[in-house]
Amino acid sequence: MSALSLLAPQCVLAAGVLCALGLGLFRRPSAVAVRVVALAVPLAALLVLRYAAPAELPPLLVVDVKSLFWQLAIILGALPLAYMASGDDVETALFLGSVLGMSLLTVAGNLPMLFVALEFMSLPAYLLVARAGEGDGAKRLEAAVKYFFAGALSGALFLLGMALYYAQTRSLGPTTLPLGPQGQAGVALMAAAALFKIGAVPLHWWLPDVYEAASPEVSGFLSTAMKSAAVLFLMRITALAPDPVFAAVLPGIGALTALVGAFLALRQERLQRLLAYSSLAHAGLLILGVGAWLALGRDAAAAASLVFYLAVYALLSNGAFLFIRASGVTTLRELRGYAARRPALAAAFAVLLFSLAGVPPNGGFVAKLLIFWQAVRASLAVPVVLAAASALVSLAYYLGMIRAMYFEDASGAAPAEGPSRAGLAVLICALGALILGAAPLLLNGFTAGVWK
Amino acid sequence: MSPLTVLWVLPLVGAAACLVAGRFGREAAKICALVFGAAFFGAALTITILTGGAGSVSAAGAPLAFGVSYLLSADGLSLSLILLTAFLNLICVAASWKQDASAGYWAAFLALASALTGVFLARDLFLFYIFWEATLIPMFFIIGLWGSDNRRHAAVKFFLFTFAGSVLMLLALIALVVAKHSQTGVWTWDLAALKEAPVGAAGPWIFLGLLLGFGVKIPVVPLHTWLPDAHTEAPAAGSVMLAGVMLKMGLYGLIRVALPLFPAYAASWAPWLAGLAALNAVYGALCAMAQTDLKRLIAYSSIAHLGFCLLGVVSGAPQGVAGGALQMINHGITTGALFLLVGFLYERAHKRGLSDFGALAGRAPRMAFFFGFSILASIGLPGLNGFVGEFMCLSGIAHSPIPLLNLPVFAVAGAVGVTLAAAYALPAYQAVFWAPEGPDSVSSHVPDLDLREKSILWTLCALMLWIGLSPASWIALIEPSVRGIYR
Numbered sequence: 001m002s003a004l005s006l007l008a009p010q011c012v013l014a015a016g017v018l019c020a021l022g023l024g025l026f027r028r029p030s031a032v033a034v035r036v037v038a039l040a041v042p043l044a045a046l047l048v049l050r051y052a053a054p055a056e057l058p059p060l061l062v063v064d065v066k067s068l069f070w071q072l073a074i075i076l077g078a079l080p081l082a083y084m085a086s087g088d089d090v091e092t093a094l095f096l097g098s099v100l101g102m103s104l105l106t107v108a109g110n111l112p113m114l115f116v117a118l119e120f121m122s123l124p125a126y127l128l129v130a131r132a133g134e135g136d137g138a139k140r141l142e143a144a145v146k147y148f149f150a151g152a153l154s155g156a157l158f159l160l161g162m163a164l165y166y167a168q169t170r171s172l173g174p175t176t177l178p179l180g181p182q183g184q185a186g187v188a189l190m191a192a193a194a195l196f197k198i199g200a201v202p203l204h205w206w207l208p209d210v211y212e213a214a215s216p217e218v219s220g221f222l223s224t225a226m227k228s229a230a231v232l233f234l235m236r237i238t239a240l241a242p243d244p245v246f247a248a249v250l251p252g253i254g255a256l257t258a259l260v261g262a263f264l265a266l267r268q269e270r271l272q273r274l275l276a277y278s279s280l281a282h283a284g285l286l287i288l289g290v291g292a293w294l295a296l297g298r299d300a301a302a303a304a305s306l307v308f309y310l311a312v313y314a315l316l317s318n319g320a321f322l323f324i325r326a327s328g329v330t331t332l333r334e335l336r337g338y339a340a341r342r343p344a345l346a347a348a349f350a351v352l353l354f355s356l357a358g359v360p361p362n363g364g365f366v367a368k369l370l371i372f373w374q375a376v377r378a379s380l381a382v383p384v385v386l387a388a389a390s391a392l393v394s395l396a397y398y399l400g401m402i403r404a405m406y407f408e409d410a411s412g413a414a415p416a417e418g419p420s421r422a423g424l425a426v427l428i429c430a431l432g433a434l435i436l437g438a439a440p441l442l443l444n445g446f447t448a449g450v451w452k
Numbered sequence: 453m454s455p456l457t458v459l460w461v462l463p464l465v466g467a468a469a470c471l472v473a474g475r476f477g478r479e480a481a482k483i484c485a486l487v488f489g490a491a492f493f494g495a496a497l498t499i500t501i502l503t504g505g506a507g508s509v510s511a512a513g514a515p516l517a518f519g520v521s522y523l524l525s526a527d528g529l530s531l532s533l534i535l536l537t538a539f540l541n542l543i544c545v546a547a548s549w550k551q552d553a554s555a556g557y558w559a560a561f562l563a564l565a566s567a568l569t570g571v572f573l574a575r576d577l578f579l580f581y582i583f584w585e586a587t588l589i590p591m592f593f594i595i596g597l598w599g600s601d602n603r604r605h606a607a608v609k610f611f612l613f614t615f616a617g618s619v620l621m622l623l624a625l626i627a628l629v630v631a632k633h634s635q636t637g638v639w640t641w642d643l644a645a646l647k648e649a650p651v652g653a654a655g656p657w658i659f660l661g662l663l664l665g666f667g668v669k670i671p672v673v674p675l676h677t678w679l680p681d682a683h684t685e686a687p688a689a690g691s692v693m694l695a696g697v698m699l700k701m702g703l704y705g706l707i708r709v710a711l712p713l714f715p716a717y718a719a720s721w722a723p724w725l726a727g728l729a730a731l732n733a734v735y736g737a738l739c740a741m742a743q744t745d746l747k748r749l750i751a752y753s754s755i756a757h758l759g760f761c762l763l764g765v766v767s768g769a770p771q772g773v774a775g776g777a778l779q780m781i782n783h784g785i786t787t788g789a790l791f792l793l794v795g796f797l798y799e800r801a802h803k804r805g806l807s808d809f810g811a812l813a814g815r816a817p818r819m820a821f822f823f824g825f826s827i828l829a830s831i832g833l834p835g836l837n838g839f840v841g842e843f844m845c846l847s848g849i850a851h852s853p854i855p856l857l858n859l860p861v862f863a864v865a866g867a868v869g870v871t872l873a874a875a876y877a878l879p880a881y882q883a884v885f886w887a888p889e890g891p892d893s894v895s896s897h898v899p900d901l902d903l904r905e906k907s908i909l910w911t912l913c914a915l916m917l918w919i920g921l922s923p924a925s926w927i928a929l930i931e932p933s934v935r936g937i938y939r
Contacts, residue, residue, distance in 0.1 A: 354589065359615070360582045369622070373518075376626045381657075388619045395615055399592075399608050407596040407604040 006055050006063040007107070009042030009071055013100040020092035031092035035082035038096050042103070043075050059110050059173065067106040069307045070232050074102045077224030077314035080322055080425050081217045091132050094124035095221075102229035110172040111162050111190075114236060118158065118197075121229055122151045125222065133215025143213035150206035154196035161189030165240070174240055187241040194237050197230035198283050201257040208264075211276030219272060220321035223279040224314040231286050231306060238294055250291030251375065251383035258284025258390035265397050269331050274397060275320055278356065281394050282313055288380070288387055289371040295378035302377075305370035312355075312363040312436050319352045319429025326422035328415035335401060337410025345423050346405050348430035355433040357398040358391055363436030454511030455499055456524040459534065460569040460583075463492045463541070467562035474555020482549070485558030489545045492565060493538040500531045500929070510575070519629070519639030523575040527933035529707065529777055530572040532926065533700060536784045537572070540696045541565040544689035546908050547792050550799075551687075557598055561689065564590040568697050572704065577625050578641040580709070585618055587698060594690040595682060606685035613678035614668055621665025621705075624658045628713070631658070647713055659717045662710040663725075669702030670758050672728050673735050680739075683751035688795020691747070695754045695791060696784035703761050703780055707773060711765070712937050718768070723856045725766040726849065730862055732759025733869030740876040746804045747794045749880055750787060753830065756869055757783045763866060764845030767857060770938065772848015774931040779841030781926065782829075782919060786838060789826040789912040793819065796905055801894040806880055809898075810889035816900040820885045822909040827881050829916040831873040837919035842870060 004011075016038025020031055046068050054064035078099045101121025108114040130137075130144035162172075165186030169175040179187065192203070199207035211219040238246045261280030268274035286309060293302035327345060329335050339346040355364030368391065375384045453461075466488025473480040503526070510525035526534070544561055551557070567590070570583030588611055596607030625641075631651045633639050640646065651658060668675045679699075683691050711718040736756030743749035761783070764776030796819065798804050813820035829836035846866050852858045889895055901909070919926055 360585045373626050376630050
């Protein structure tokens, strides 16, 4: 199969961006259809391309089966936004552009390409935070500016790191040379840029504000698709440095992030901010997973665990943020007695919460199990125990939400409900979470051989 | 479909059916729960009778990813606990018959029964863990939705505490699987296969993780603090399942998983474990003596009784382990009866303090009879079931093959526990049923048991008498499988 056909997802996404921009010319733009098609076609293509031979367009692009799996995780994270957001054509173009950037990141073959992809996915995201949603625009604008500065800082760190790395190695990709202090500092700076994007403690300060102010759909998108891309970004960078420094540092950062996120989420009253901190806790686990992947010598099974985690988390986090949209509930107080009001939606949210907490039987449990498994294989005993402690702390606030929904009596008037299609999306996400609990056991054939 | 698959799927289907039937009214859901509960009990009984507990049935599927495989097996130990689960589940449905509960109530009990059955059947540790955790969700809702005043707090506390133990257990299981893989190069969660290869340096940590995971569930002092709250706040039927079956998961895990996987540590740590068990028996009894709430008193008595079971289980002698297992069944039946009686009392008077009653024997003589009968069984009167189990546990510890364990200190601590049991149970019984009424007594609001309640308690008391007078058939069911595990 030719290299270009392996790039079909990216081509379709780019065509989608152009289509969305052209839609303004027509009287009745249906941007939702463009978004859904522009994501559904790549999704279908990825399922087919899985069985294609890998190809390279050196030095810019490398398309292999692994990158296809990352794209799957990213598109799963983006789908709910495609389905939900308003019919605005500019937002559609921004959104598809961001997904295109992420998808390019999965196939980027060298550092400049990685940087282009990074900016391509980030710039539209700042605008999405500012533009999408209704209500208090000033707050969103403030969050967008904050997000932009964090992103700009991250980009600057990356460029500086790339320059240092290039100065020593004369290479824009992996090198066989041993890294000197200059090269190591370069990799460290680039890794810091990636940790910024993920929101690792102590580079997380922008994250809760942005996730709280943005519309729930956009927050879901940022916490899933964007996080998948950022984790892959971190893996690409740390793979440049063969020495064990990162393998030693990353698990610690991961455990710290997981603990800080879990403890800070405990005290939140506003749901969107709570979910933002909970997403921080999950990010911590992912960073731990990346550390394990490095410590195991960039082990394929560890990478597969990370992809699976992100695919499951795409459903869980999007579903939870969409619940806010569907129910109109914004605080824990408003959540009280919700089960009596809308039993089906409450049950779906409860499934998502149990899954986020990692209580079996469902996808969230298997995902967490796989990360723990890889970390134990890598003999990271202390970080694993800390991460387990963070899982326990997170259970407390997830149970708190379930307790509010089921065990407390409603107080005050019911908040205005969102569109019913958001409710449907929550149900689908919950169902998907349950199915993914069995999927890793049953999808053996689909994934077999890829990660060897 | 293998009969064992049917065994755990049947109540799960029943739970779904209850939810569907709930659309046609609460009566329909209730009848549905009764039908499926009876069918489940029938199925468990049939499998037990057909195999006689002697041979074991099993179901095995092709291995799935990560070395996980669908392995179920039922020997006498599993079957006796599944019978207990199915029996108590049916009793719970009958006992809550008058409650106007929603469909979710009945569904939660059936879902719980399904998960518990899975725990007792699973021979693949991954499956075991999934079923183990799945028991938490229905019980969380049973306590939180249908419990008494402080139910919300108790439900969350119950979930968090037991989940903490489970997470440690999960880490231990992962470490075990990884350690075996590094020795043999094979990924497997199969319990039988994991027994074979050595573990290496991580062994003590893995064993400790398993002990903590199971210890929270038993519960072993000082990991017991969730139990009094959960048992006191749960609805009566919930307490029956909680004390009757869920506590047994911890001991079952020790017998089935932790001790056979690490026989060397099981022997070398046994004196410490026996010390904790003796502490359980004495401390639980002392706490029970201090209680003024009847339900809380029974909750603490569970800690004491489970201490006895643990003493038998860690003794390493077959009669001790079998005695521990038999005492698990006994405790399920007697404590189940006691929790139901307190529940009936609470339904009538909305009180359960020791000082809220008095001279109840004259007003509700049948209740007094059943309460007295169950109390006597609980404190180990010869001729009733508790005596047999306690005797076997103490005899096991006295004949233990493990050095230090057969020191008199453990048997003496056990004997002290037996004495203390009488010292907390009989005064409580006297205060409620025989002592003169105080000024605040609500005894006059308590009508005697009706036919449904009497039938439930007759069944339970008949079982106590049966096991007490003729324990041989039960021991014959349990002991061969215990010998099989520790061969």
